[in-house]
Amino acid sequence: MHRRVAALAVPLTAVTLVVSSCASIPEEWRTPAFLRMNDDALDSRLPEVTGDVGEEPEVTFPDIEPPDEEISGVVSKGSGEDALVGADDLVIANVAQYQWTAPGEGEPVEGQSSYESGAPDLIRMDQMPEYITDTLISQPLGSRAVYVFPALSSEEIAQAEAMGQEAPEGASVLVIDMIDRFSQGAVVPGEQTNDGGGDLPTVTQDGRSQPEIEIPDADAPDELEVVPLIEGGGAEVEEGQQIIVQYTGVRWEADEDGNHEVFDSSWNQGGIPFDTTIGGGAVIQGWDEGIVGQNVGDRLMLIVPGDMAYGESEEEAMGAPAGTLVFVVDVLGAFDNAPPPEPEESEEDAEDDGADEEASEGDEGADEEAGESEEDSE
Missing domain, CATH: 3.10.50.40 (Chitinase A; domain 3)
Known part of the structure; x- marks a missing residue:
């Protein structure tokens, strides 16, 4: 993130x-x-x-x-x-x-x-x-x-x-x-009605603790998977909003010791909720596409293929985790962002606008004169 x-x-x-x-x-x-x-x-x-x-x-x-x-x-x-x-x-x-x-x-x-x-x-x-x-x-x-x-x-x-x-x-x-x-350790209310499983990871979470993500002995999905673990009753998350979440991420592929260690988590920051703008490229594509349209109060499992995560360039240059990633995300809140400020008009633009207005007025005057000339000839 x-x-x-x-x-x-x-x-x-x-x-x-x-x-x-x-x-x-x-x-x-x-x-x-x-x-x-x-x-x-x-x-x-x-x-x-x-x-x-x-x-x-x-x-x-x-x-x-x-x-x-x-x-x-x-x-x-x-x-x-x-x-x-x-x-x-x-x-x-x-x-x-x-x-x-x-x-x-x-x-x-x-x-x-x-x-x-x-x-x-x-x-x-x-x-x-x-x-x-x-x-x-x-x-x-x-x-x-x-x-x-x-x-x-x-x-x-x-x-x-x-x-x-x-x-x-x-x-x-x-x-x-x-x-x-939103306090430290904040989580969405409700009990998990789904923990994943089968060919998908299994998620267990005890109260206000970091979720445990168990990766199955199966191939990772080729497409983005969004699995609701808790379905919230809040408003739908819209593109461009500020969202507040708790999250944990692991790699699908095991390390050389056979473990799927957490590579990033708000819980590792003391459980302090994380905020970001969603749907505008501030985070990985898998988050933008997977969270927009979900609801405040949802707990989501996102299975993000590598091409919707960090990609090879960032993996190599920044040491970002490679391959398919699995996140558990609690969507705590979503709030509108202020619209971007309108660009100020430069002096050159203002002069151009003035010239365009003068040209437009000149064209109108020429049209009127042409009309009067036609009437005289008749």
Whole structure:
């Protein structure tokens, strides 16, 4: 698998963009106003955020100057007390960013809202800075957190501009709605109704453990085989979505000792769920074709022939496993990806468009003159 570094698709704030290379937020910003997750009181300087969690928030900015220190708090606590966010969770969240520009004034940052894009963010809690996770950990799902980050200093503005980034005006405000979570060791619910067998591998799995895959003494199939072991009742996985899975993979062909050792597995990473875009070439063809069209909640056995796996070139160059591969995949979740940004029109394209319009107008004028001339001759 190709593992990407998971982080917020929406930049947390301009602060993180500028000072990310400096390890952390300056110590003078970390004051008692930075509210911990279990505090009951909220800092009165936080913007008022209304609307249901899971829907685009309405943000009202206080009639004061934006604070010169970082503040945060949970402004709406979810009801899922039995599903508290953990420090190692993969959290599905909607994220929106705003700029607080003056007393009582602020505006959304264009293009920085997962509500606008229709695609939630995947937040790996163990990869996020503490000034974000401290407010989220141990909160129930359905909670809404708000962060305010001070305006950039002149030095930070210069750093941002040197990096080719546009320095924002005023304080940055971030709203995070936590809508789902996937913990270490997550598996799909239900009992296996099929374990394969016969001329196909046999799969056994005990609860939240890595599955055992027994390869039969038979030739591998020539075509992709998709065998549901647990049939989930969730939505159908669509091409281009972000999927979250647990998986294990072994080679059909035994090694020189006669074993079929696991070559790749999310369970070998502590059972941390893996996420990727499906159906677009981010993973092997056997996954793209075998998982698209299946359902969230499925446990699948994928038997992938070599030409739909890594192929000879990657096997030789990268040491990828050769030949037919067998995977057991738990499809934990599937979420829409944000559409790719539309390419900006260059000055040359704009000039060409203008020239085309002028030519078109000229042709129309010539047609009209021709029509008038014909009428005169009649």
